[in-house]
Amino acid sequence: MTNFVVTSKCNFNCSFCFAADHMKVQQGKIMSRKEFGDLLDFTGERIVSFCGGEPTLHPDFFTFLKMAKDNNRKVKILTNGLWNNEVLDNFTRFSAADFKNIWFSIHILPRNNYSATQMGNLLQTLELIKHQRVIFLVSFDCVNYDYSFVMELLRQYHVKKIVYSISVIKQTSFISQEEQLTVWGNKIYSFIKECMDIDVVVENNCGFLPRCSFDENQINYFKNCFLKMKTDPVKFHCKKISLDLGSDNSSWRCFMFKDIWNLDIKKYRDFYHLYFHVYHRTKVLDQIMPFEKCYGCRYYLNEECGGGCHYYKINDNNTFEIQKLLNLTEEDISEELIPFINAEVLINKEGFFIDDYIGKINLGKNSLMTKVINYCDGITTVGEIINKVKDEFEDHSSAKDDILSFLGKMSNYSAIIFKYPSSLESEK
Numbered sequence: 001m002t003n004f005v006v007t008s009k010c011n012f013n014c015s016f017c018f019a020a021d022h023m024k025v026q027q028g029k030i031m032s033r034k035e036f037g038d039l040l041d042f043t044g045e046r047i048v049s050f051c052g053g054e055p056t057l058h059p060d061f062f063t064f065l066k067m068a069k070d071n072n073r074k075v076k077i078l079t080n081g082l083w084n085n086e087v088l089d090n091f092t093r094f095s096a097a098d099f100k101n102i103w104f105s106i107h108i109l110p111r112n113n114y115s116a117t118q119m120g121n122l123l124q125t126l127e128l129i130k131h132q133r134v135i136f137l138v139s140f141d142c143v144n145y146d147y148s149f150v151m152e153l154l155r156q157y158h159v160k161k162i163v164y165s166i167s168v169i170k171q172t173s174f175i176s177q178e179e180q181l182t183v184w185g186n187k188i189y190s191f192i193k194e195c196m197d198i199d200v201v202v203e204n205n206c207g208f209l210p211r212c213s214f215d216e217n218q219i220n221y222f223k224n225c226f227l228k229m230k231t232d233p234v235k236f237h238c239k240k241i242s243l244d245l246g247s248d249n250s251s252w253r254c255f256m257f258k259d260i261w262n263l264d265i266k267k268y269r270d271f272y273h274l275y276f277h278v279y280h281r282t283k284v285l286d287q288i289m290p291f292e293k294c295y296g297c298r299y300y301l302n303e304e305c306g307g308g309c310h311y312y313k314i315n316d317n318n319t320f321e322i323q324k325l326l327n328l329t330e331e332d333i334s335e336e337l338i339p340f341i342n343a344e345v346l347i348n349k350e351g352f353f354i355d356d357y358i359g360k361i362n363l364g365k366n367s368l369m370t371k372v373i374n375y376c377d378g379i380t381t382v383g384e385i386i387n388k389v390k391d392e393f394e395d396h397s398s399a400k401d402d403i404l405s406f407l408g409k410m411s412n413y414s415a416i417i418f419k420y421p422s423s424l425e426s427e428k
Contacts, residue, residue, distance in 0.1 A: 001047065001049055001076075001242040001243075002043050002045045002047075002048070002049060002242065002243050002244075002245060002271075003049045003050075003051045003078070003242060003243070003244045003245065004031070004036065004039060004048060004049060004050055004051065004055075004064075004245055005019075005031070005051055005052060005053070005244050005245065005246040005247075006030065006031045006036065006050055006051075006052060006053075006055050006058045006061070006064060007028075007029075007030045007031065007052045007053040007054070007055060007057055007058040008028055008029050008030070008052065008053045009028050009030070009052065009053045009054065009057045009058075010052060010053045010054045010057070010080075011054055011057060011080070011082050011084075012054065012080045012082060012118075014080075014107070014109065014113075014139075015141055016139045016141035016167030018167065018206070018254075018255045018256065019051075019052070019053065019255050029247060030058055030059070030060075030247070031058070031246070031247045032247070033060055033063065033064075035247050035248075035249075036060075036064050036067065037067060039245050039265075040067060040068065040071060040073070042265060042270070042271055043245070043271045044270075044271055045073070045271065046073065046074060047073065047074045047075070047076055048068040048073045048074070048075050048076070049075075049076040049077075049078060050064070050065075050075065050076070050077045050078060050079075051078040051244075052078075054079060054080055054082070055077060055078065055079060056077070056079055056083055056084075056087045057084075061087070062090050065102075069101065073101075074101040074102075074103070075101060075102045075103070076102075076103045076105055077102065077103070077104050077105065078105045078107070078137070079104065079105070079106055079107070080106070080107050080122075081106040081107070081108075081121075081122045081125040081126065082118055082121045082122060082125070083121065083124075083125050088124065088125070088128060091128055091129065092128065099132050102132065102133065103133045103134075103135060104129055104132060104133065104134045104135070105135045105136075105137050105163070106125070106126070106134060106135070106136055106137065107136075107137040107138070107139070108136050108137065108138055108149065108150040108153060109149075110145070110146045110147070110148075110149055111146075111148070111149040112146075126153065126157055130157050130158075134157065134159050135159070135161045135162065135163060136150055136153065136154060136159050136161070136162045136163070137162070137163050137164070137165070137205075138150050138162060138163075138164045138165075139164070139165045139166070139167045139207075140164065140165070140166045140167065140184075140187065140188070140191075140207075141166075141167040143180065143183050143184055143187055145187070147191055150162070151194060151195075151198075154195070154198065154200055155198060159200070160199070160200055160201060161200065161201040161202075161203065162195055162200055162201070162202055162203070163202075163203045163204075163205045164188075164191065164202065164203075164204060164205065165204075165205045165206040165207045166184070166188070166206075166207035166208065166209065166309075167206075167207055181209065181210065181212060181213040182212075182213060182214075182215075184209055184213055185209060185213030185214040185215075185218065188209065188213075188214075188234070189214060189218045189221070192221075192222070192225065192233045192234075193221070196225055196228070196229075196233075201229045201231050202225070202229070202231070202233040203231050203232075203233065204232065204233060204234050204235050206254065206309060207309045207311070208234065208235050208236065208238075208308055208309055209234070209236075209308050210236065210290070210294070210305055210307055210308040211236045211299045211304060211305035212297065212299070212305070213308075214234070222234050236299070236304065236305040236306055236308070237286075237305070237306040238285075238306060238309060238310050241253055241254075241275075241278060241279055241282070242254060243274070243275060243278060244258070245265070249264055249265045249266050250262055250263070250264065250265070251263045251264075251265050251274060251278075253278050253282060254311075256310075256311040257310075257311075257326075260314075260319065260322065260323040260326065261323065261326040261327065263277075263278070276414070277414065280342055280344070280345060280414030280417070281326055281328075281414060281417070282310070282326065283342055283414075283417050284322070284325050284326070284417050284418065284419050285310040285313060285322070286306055287340070287378065287417075287419050288307070288313040288318070288322075288419075289307040289313065290307050290308060290312045290313050291307075294307050321420045325418060325419065325420070328411060328418060329408075330405070330408030330409065330411065330412055331408070333382065333404050333407050333408045333411065333418070334382065334404075335381060335382045335383030335386065336381060336382070336383065336420065336421065337381065337382050337418040337419070337420065338378060338379065338380065338381050338382070338418065338419050338420065338421055339376040339378075339380075339382060339385075339407060339416045339417070339418050340376055340377065340378035340416070340417055340418075340419070341373065341376050341377075341415070341416060341417075342414055342415055342416065342417050345413060345414050345415040346373070346410070346415035346416070368389060368392055368393065369403075369406050371388075371389050371392070372385055372389060372403055372406060372407070373410075373416075375388060375389070376407075376416055378419070381421060382403070382404070382407065385403065386399065386400050386403050386404075389403070390403075
C-alpha cells in the first residue's frame with residue numbers, strides 16, 4: 001500500500017500518533033497539487049491512500065480525491081473522523097457514484113479521549129457514511145487500553161472489519177520488557193475474541209507482537225479465525241511493506257523509519273524500482289531480533305516468527321549501524337561487514353541469475369565469484385571471504401578490489417544483504 005502524506009496538519013492530539021515527530025518538523029506543510037499529480041503518475045498504484053496529519057484538512061483534499069478517481073484509482077482515507085462543516089457538507093452532496101471505490105478507515109480512540117464537541121463531531125461523521133465502506137482502526141498504546149467504545153460503535157454502525165496496531169512511539173516501548181509480552185498477548189487475544197464473537201473481521205497492521213507472546217491455545221484459535229474469516233488476526237513477520245510518499249519527492253518505509261532512512265524518489269526509475277529497493281534492503285532487519293532468546297527460538301529458526309515489528313529491534317546501540325546499512329552504496333562495502341544471500345533475488349548461485357523487478361538477469365558464470373557467493377552465509381565477514389579465496393586470483397593484488405566490487409554490484413541488485421558482526425546483535 002502507498003500512503004500519500006498530503007498534510008502535516010491535524011485537529012487531534014493522539015498519544016500514540018506515529019506521525020507526531022513528522023508533524024512537528026513539517027509545521028503544517030501541505031502537498032501541492034503539482035506534487036500530488038506527479039506522485040499519482042509516479043506510483044501507478046491501484047489504490048491511493050490519503051493520510052497525514054488529518055488529510056481532510058488539506059484545502060485541496062476534494063480536488064485530490066477527484067484527481068485520483070479520474071485516474072481510475074480506488075481511494076482509502078485514513079482519518080480521525082473529526083470533520084469540519086465544509087468536509088461534512090461536501091460529502092453530504094456526494095452521490096452513490098461519487099462514493100464508489102472509496103473506503104473510509106476511521107481511527108477510534110477510547111471514549112474519554114473525546115470532548116463533548118469532538119464526540120458529537122465523530123458521531124455526525126459516522127452517521128453520514130454509515131452506508132459506505134467503513135473500516136475502524138484502533139491503536140493500543142498501553143496494556144490497559146480501553147477498547148469498549150470501539151466495540152460499541154462496531155455494533156451500532158454494523159462495521160464488519162477492524163484493523164488494530166500496537167503503537168510504538170519510542171525505543172523505550174513495552175517490547176523492551178520481555179516479561180510483559182504474554183500480558184500483551186492476552187490483551188490482544190481478548191480483543192480479537194470479542195470481535196470474532198460479533199463476526200467482525202480482525203486484521204493486524206503495525207506494531208505486531210512476537211509469536212512467544214501467545215500460548216498454543218491462542219495460536220490455534222487464531223488459525224481457526226483465519227479459516228472462518230480468510231484473514232490472519234495476528235502476524236509475526238513484516239513482509240508486506242507500505243511506502244509513505246511526502247512532499248518534496250520524499251519517501252520512507254513507515255513513519256518509524258523516516259528519520260533514519262528517507263529516500264528521494266527522483267533517484268528511482270519508477271515506483272516499482274523504489275518498492276523493490278526498499279523491500280529488499282530492509283531484509284537486514286530480518287536478521288535482528290529484539291531479545292537474546294530469539295536467536296535460538298525454534299519459531300525464528302523455522303522462519304515462523306520475525307521477532308515482531310521491526311521498530312522493536314532498533315535501540316540506542318544499533319541505530320547508527322542500521323542507518324548505515326539501509327543507506328549502503330557500492331563504495332561502502334568494507335571488510336567488517338557480513339554478507340548473506342537474498343534468495344528471493346539471487347535465484348541461481350552458479351550462473352548468477354538475478355530476479356530483478358523488471359525481469360531475470362544473467363550476470364554470467366564466474367567460478368571464483370561463485371566461491372565468494374558460497375561464503376556469503378551470514379556468519380563470515382567480507383575480510384574473511386577475501387582471505388579464503390584471494391590466492392586463487394591470478395593477480396593477488398587486485399583480489400580484494402575485485403571481490404569488493406562484485407559484492408557491491410550484488411548489493412545494488414539486492415542479491416546480497418549486509419549486516420555488522422556484533423553491534424546489530426547488541427542484546428544477544
